[in-house]
Amino acid sequence: MSFCRPNICAISTSRLDKWLFVRPLNAAIILVLISIIEITLIQSSPEVFTNSFLVRLKRDADKHIAHQIAKRNGFINLGAVLGSSNEFHFMHRALPHARSKRSLSHHRILKSDPSIQFATQQIGFRRTKRGYTKLRLGPEDLSLNNEPNDPYFQFQWYLKNVGQNGGKKRLDLNVEAAWAQGITGKNVTTAIMDDGVDYMHLDIRENYNARASYDFSSNDPYPYPRYTDDWFNSHGTRCAGEVAAKRDNGICGVGVAYDSKVAGIRMLDQPYMTDLIEANSMGHEPDLIDIYSASWGPTDDGKTVDGPRNATMRAIVRGVNEGRRGLGNIYVWASGDGGEDDDCNCDGYAASMWTISINSAINDGQNAHYDESCSSTLASTFSNGAKDPHTGVATTDLYGKCTKTHSGTSAAAPEAAGVFALALEANPNLTWRDVQHLSVLTSKRNSLYDSKRRFNWNMNGVGLEFNHLFGYGVLDAGAMVALAKLWKSVPPRFHCEAGSVNKVLPIPTNHSLYLDISTNACTGSDTEVNYNEHVQSVITLNSTRRGDVTLYLISPMGTRSMILSRRPNDDDRHDGFTKWPFMTTHTWGENPRGVWRLEVRFDSESPQMGFIKEWTLMLHGTKEQPYKDLPVSDRNSKLAIVKKAHEDRNKH
Template sequence: MNKLSQSYRKLALYYCYVIVLNCRECNTVDQQDREKQRQHGRYAEPDEWVVRLEGGPEVASLLALRSGYAHVGPVLGFKDTYLWRAKDGFRYKKRGMPYAVNNLRSRAKILWADQQRSVRRTKRGYLDDLDPFSIEDFTPAAQPGRRKLSQRAFNDELWDQEWYLLDQGKTEAEAAQPRTIDLNVLPVYKLGVTGRGVRIAVLDDGLEYTHEDLRANYDPEISYDVTDRDEDPMPRYEEPANGHGTRCAGEIAMEADNRKCGVGVAFEASIGGIKMLDGIVNDRIEAEALGYRVDLVDIYTASWGPPDDGKSLDTPGRLASEALERGIREGRDGRGSIYVWASGNGGSKNDDCGCDGYVGSIYTIAIGSASQTGNFPWYGEMCPANLATTYSGGAFQDQMIATTDLKNSCTTSHTGTSASAPLAAGILALALQVNKNLTWRDVQHLVIYTSKHDPLKNNPGWFRNAAGLWFNPRFGFGLMDAHSLVLASSNWTSVSEKLICQVPAAVWAVREVSYGLPLRVQFEADGCAGVANEIHYLEHVQVETNVEYTLRGALQMHLTAPSGTRVQLLGTRQLDDSTDGFIKWKFMSVATWGEDPKGTWSLDVTDEAGPMNNTGIIRDSKLILHGTQDPPFYLIETLHDCNKVLDEGDKLNYVIEDESNLLDKSEFPKNHSVFDEIVRFLLS
């Protein structure tokens, strides 16, 4: 009887154990289902319209009601533009959608109405497969035989790993070499230039503004959550990848000498976070982010874009394009907002940054990456829209970027062009501190004239254009140099008015192109001679074209200038099997910067990849030239007095309000920049 009781007891305990396990599993399933539902709600595409109309918010609300929509409110930063959503989750079925569109657009007071559709946007930084490893496994600083060559300038725990700010990991043999692998920022700090007074907004997945290394520089006035339409940009911690924005912000504005994480490039700049990547992304969300507080923000930095998958083709929508144009027109009291953009991580998939309309915008500064060894990284993308380069991670043995991370932590594994763009934004903040009168075009000129090709010269692809500037589609005009940029900025004369000259194709007809049968489209340019917008010195060059083709990824396009400068506008993309072609697509190049546009331009379209039955047509093309009548004054001044460039450092003491220096003053080191080479070239 005793044994039987024990058996029943064991059986009962077993069943209880099974029930507990099942309940626990049920709870887990319920939690997973709730998470899926929550995620679905966050990423479900709403029936959302952006409407521009006359009459103000009262009329907008009334029209929305009559049209069957809820009036959410104004689109941030846009006049007479409003956001409407379907009531109670109601959505038109596809069959009824044309009626909905016509119903909205036919109302008298509505100027236009766009239904918002989600777009794919990816961050250009995370390499998740590296997370399980210790950073020491691929950090040269941890290798035996290396030594520190300089005094510890800051007490921050990761300062020794910020090799891109101070080259302090050379071996004894390397110490004798004059070339360094940093961005030359320490001489700028010696001048007391730290980014103070400059406001930078990171467009990303949020910003952990309570982080010990960021909170002192956090600026709530330039921060916002566009996704949830509130003023709190704190990241959503359920998704670990949402530390991307906090990482980018740390590179720029980590506080110095607080024994936490590292030192930001502009460690006294004000930093804001505009949260817009954590949920549905559409034209309205991008536009609100790009135009948020243009009256306050000096620099916007974006480390994201269309997927770097070797097949995507995407460009800013109607509102986002308008936001960029408004930013350069109205931002910084009319001097123009500065937009810094990561050029892309699709190199391993043969992607081409010419297929990214943000990188190819004339209003953005596209920044590529170089590894610690000065090489083009495996993820880098080539295109003639790249303006300049900063450092990032590269091969497995190369160090990456040190910065802040979620939950008040630090990381030494930030990488990709995501890490390069914020470094550029920080360097530009140093320049704006010494000269707030720089326009958005001045900044682009300064980047071009002061970037250096020498640290990257061992890479293929370098050539000198007809204006004497070194260029490489991998790196733009070279590696950014903070000291040279700040010195040049302190005594800069603004460039003259920007002019635009449009040139139609010489033969206006539908032209055929196919595998093995190349097509050449020519443009006869006189630079709009004899009229008000006559151009003598080029800045950006755009080719707008309409192409129909059976396999878009098989096409290549090259543009040859009258000077003979030839660049690849589009490379073959094996993964792009689209039949959509290019519809009014604008390819952009800065490779001919400073050249004379007059003469014959040639656009060569070829298919050397196949298959043999590929065929298509080019309907029309035009050349859009941007430039000036007068040469940049910077070049003229330096030709007259090129030996006094280094003396400009003395003038900074009168420019900086706070004369206290962070480090002891020392003699300014010599800077041999691209500009120096131009001067020697022109004087020879």
Template sequence: MRPAPTALWLRLALALGLALVGPLAGGRASVRAPIYVSSWAVRVSQGYREAERLARKFGFVNLGEIFPDGQYFHLRHRGVVQQSLTPHWGHHLRLKREPKVQWFEQQTLRRRVKRSLAVPSDPWFPQQWYMNNEMQSDLNVLQVWNQGLTGQGVVVSVLDDGIEKDHPDLWANYDPLASYDFNDYDPDPQPRYTPSDENRHGTRCAGEVAAVANNGFCGTGVAFNARIGGVRMLDGTITDVVEAQSLSLQPQHIHVYSASWGPEDDGRTVDGPGVLTREAFWRGVTQGRGGLGALFVWASGNGGLHYDNCDCDGYTNSIYTLSVGSATQQGRVPWYSEACASTLTTTYSSGVATDPQIVTTDLHHQCTDKHTGTSASAPLAAGMIALALEANPFLTWRDMQHLVVRASKPAQLQAEDWRTNGVGRRVSHHYGYGLLDAGRLVDLARTWLPTQPQKKCAIRVVHSPTPILRLMHVTRNLSACAGRGNWIRSLEHVQVQLSLTYSRRGDLQISLTSPMGTRSTLVAIRDAVPLHAAAVRDGRGHDRAAPGPPGDQQRACAAGHRGAVPG
């Protein structure tokens, strides 16, 4: 049977007219100048021997493979300054002339911020309101524990600033094979201690997932018998190499990678994974877990106060990550929350200063009930996914996205943008499909039949520069590749890649409307937005007269839409 023709509507709402011509750029961009470091990523055609030859010829030190297949190598040059505002053109030309060098890139510093909120630490299961059945709509974890599922056999690694592996509530579940320090390149992920305890973030996230149960200390992790590892990669020089190596650590051993960081949530930054990190995501979902695919759980971002939009974050926005948002105990949108089409599900976190927060492990063998932000939401989801993997270890990365959609419920979550999509599911840009229910997730996982192999269909919508009016619709009728081997039976992901020029990205809005009328905002207007009431109550004001985000940076938001699973 031939599928019915499909119409995709792309709406661009602009404050001023513009032309669709080249890469998204503008005059007053807030982009920082890249800072080049003394290392290069190089892909060579003849493996380790060729990498060694290049290193000896040009004075590099070969730091080894980036991936285990012997194609990509990490080279460092001791004669190059550690940080520079300009690339080293001499080495650029030398590597370019080498016929066996297929690709190379001098590495640059990448700013990544931990998605926690700066709240003082303070001194466990009675206080874990989000899963102890004291509230009507909690995460329904007790139901799963009562079935005997506790994360046994599942390995979760927290990519962050390290974890305190000897913590009394973590050491029994600590997994050295799921751990590494890519800041200092050694196997020990122990955090660097400072007077301000700035490197507590990873330890806190790890405790949410796998803090030991029934040991008379702190609280309990969602998957308290899962193995927990930590990757120290945020407390030093962050490059594309570091991110790719972190996301590629032990892909046949680690099941779930939990990441609560990303580009700065300042309402101005448009950034995403580099060449190697994109490759790491692809390898993870195609080769990880014996071909079932690694599960990358990502915090959606804390830039709500700055009108940030997580669709302009290429990590949460990737179809390969499972992006998690936050809700307060009262079911409200937190003041720091970012709304975007890429958010798939929601768990709990903090709200205003008087709201309860998340209980977890802390540095110096301590506990805290002050963990906050979307940083606290993503590890809760990672723990619930570990429970589902124990129930069914054969779930693929795409299976898990289907299950998370079906196991998320609007519950008592309050938002003005709840809509019913074409297949009858409620969806919101604030919460995705709603609050993740661990009991429902596990029940569905037990009986889930594997999805069919992924197929892709690419459609070119705009072919030439076109003047754009204040409000413009771009439509295209298509038959989902009917008549070809890759015809689409059900729709999981839609990715829109746009090239355009405009002087004020903050005035640009882009939306995608499905054939059944579900409208997803891919890029939202990022200034002149009313401040959320919770932020006002919390005393966090905003100068409405202050200028909005300036003109554009190097590239457009890579707006990926995951709001139509399956249809």
């Protein structure tokens, strides 16, 4: 297949009890979860309607029949939604890309067709890149180095930190330890869901997977970026180089998994995002793509509460249950660049239990000034240098150039994707959950610290160290690859509704409100959970100022998670939170039985009023003990600590 683009190269339910299920997910569960996410999406902004329509046919049809139905109604068919045989993406070229009112006439045309069951016009919404910078460097900045011969390797302190640019020695991803084991990412493909990938770049071309690539912004197989004077669409190309830039070719730097493949999914470059574009992007070629890397999300303005819509949720759920021939796709998400005034638990993509949320640190161990904090972050990688703000991540750039200034959690997510690609080569049988467990067990505290001393390192009930900014620490490629080679897949995952509080209770002005749920974690049922993975608090509340509400969840083993921090820019007084699933990873491995406590309070300089209307506690984890069959070589390793905690508990 040619790499060239032709113009470039010549549910609605009031209860959550259906959430009690065993993997894989069934249809009822998907509908409940989707309805919860949809209900919570922000509605305060004026709606924008696009020229795209989701059309469901009364009978199954192939693409030719769908084309005919679209054509006779004045539309064009852009293809099936998530491989469906009766749901299609129609577009009308005469309609503008964005308008303030729904087109009733076009709805009538479609609904009057005897072959169409229903049709709905797609709402447009904003999705922003994380860490975009205009700074760039050209070929004149290249300098030679002997290890390896890629000239920018000396600037890739996140791969090998020897103290360059004011960094702290050995504070890096420890990739050389993985490479020394003969693991370089072979036979693994990472898709960069972004504004396109310059697959003609000499440092990317050899590792480009054309079969797994697509352009959903232009609807063709060539996800080449649209060039602009301000280099705005360099984002995806930079991310791609971090994962899979070729080694020892004398060009730019080296990818974390330099023998892996990278695919381009162009989906960010249009006036407004739609549910169908996102869904088709996240569900594209799930058996050819192993890892999906996303360095974007809802606007990082500290006041937006938003997440995936209906079709997108279906795509993600299908990916983790059916992708990679049933092992599950890995979705890596940048946690967000809203800084201390935002909370990534208000981002439904980063806070999803089906994605791996990655934050960033700078080269001396501090958090970056743009880092958001939240209890759903699993681990961290790297972005900027400390002493020199122009020292970011060295990678590929547009026009065949190289850059040293890629930054933000945008830069952090693809680094994590590269580490996961190394783990998948080491053990191709890893499931999507195995990758999360490996991240928890092998990430290191190293020298990471909160520069403002707001968040300390804490230990949960089984001895795992975590931080509200950095999750379980910085990814360690060498340790992850070594453990992946020995790994036994974790037991089946269960989901238990632990209990609910459904009273309307006022939030006190000057002190905290405490709510308790006592649970046996579904003991004796088909959904018994004895060892935690993710824990969700599904909450409905309203207040005179949403941004002043803070929420804490305390586990039966005493682990305290801040599941919502103060957001000073969030002035909402109407929408509040409706069945919003706040998630924490901080109680990983704990015994969930006992009393869980929710603390609700205002952090405000002026008196506020509010009510909490509902709290439902969801436990996600295993009935059987994980890790018990894994050998332990280091008594001080996280694996050894957790295994001992589990064994001591079982003795008692």
